[in-house]
Amino acid sequence: MHNHSAGSLSFSSHPATDPSRPVIRPATGKDADQIWGLVTSYAAEGLMLPRTLEQVAMRIDSYVVASVGSRIVACAALEEYSPSLAEVSSVAVAKSEHGNGLGTQVVLGVERLARARDVGELFALSLTDTFFLSMDYTPASISRYPEKLARYEALRAEGVEIVPKPCFQKMLGESWQLLQLVADDDANSAVPARRAS
């Protein structure tokens, strides 16, 4: 697993000019209760897997949230299965905020976190298929992810009801390397050409 202090995420710290505007940021320990509340409300509807408050608190550095003041209105998490593979999980937006782009924003935040941790491949499971398609994920077979299937089996053994959901996948590697190349290119072109002697 990764050294998370090395793979931590710094979001822009510009204060929101309008305090009623949601801020997208990494979660902190103080957010655990509200994240747990949000996830639990949808888990009860079978839309996502349940989490205990302890599970959320222990993995708080893998969550990204949208907050308005002290209220958490959306969250998503990066669930790592190996150094190169992770799931975008626990995507939840408060019902009052649906359709405002916050789901997209927290998933983009999780993608940034994944890149910071050198994760190359993301997958997600969702009944709202157009949500992940709108963010350039492509349909995939869950059989590609035996790690996830094994986790499902363990949860079933604990009595958790698993609702089958379509699977989506996104490779981060290529576009990240491309961005890196553009950045390197920009940096090189900023270096003044050596004067011919």
Ligand SMILES: CC(C)(COP(=O)(O)OP(=O)(O)OC[C@H]1O[C@@H](n2cnc3c(N)ncnc32)[C@H](O)[C@@H]1OP(=O)(O)O)[C@@H](O)C(=O)NCCC(=O)NCCS
């Ligand atoms: C699914 C969910 C996270 C979407 O959050 P959101 O902030 O409302 O989504 P966005 O505004 O960023 O929408 C982005 C795109 O997703 C799609 N989308 C979002 N909600 C949708 C819905 N209920 N049905 C169909 N498509 C939907 C649309 O294509 C939308 O693009 P558009 O607004 O241009 O049409 C939110 O509805 C939610 O919390 N649902 C309950 C929890 C859940 O099901 N989580 C499972 C993992 S996704």
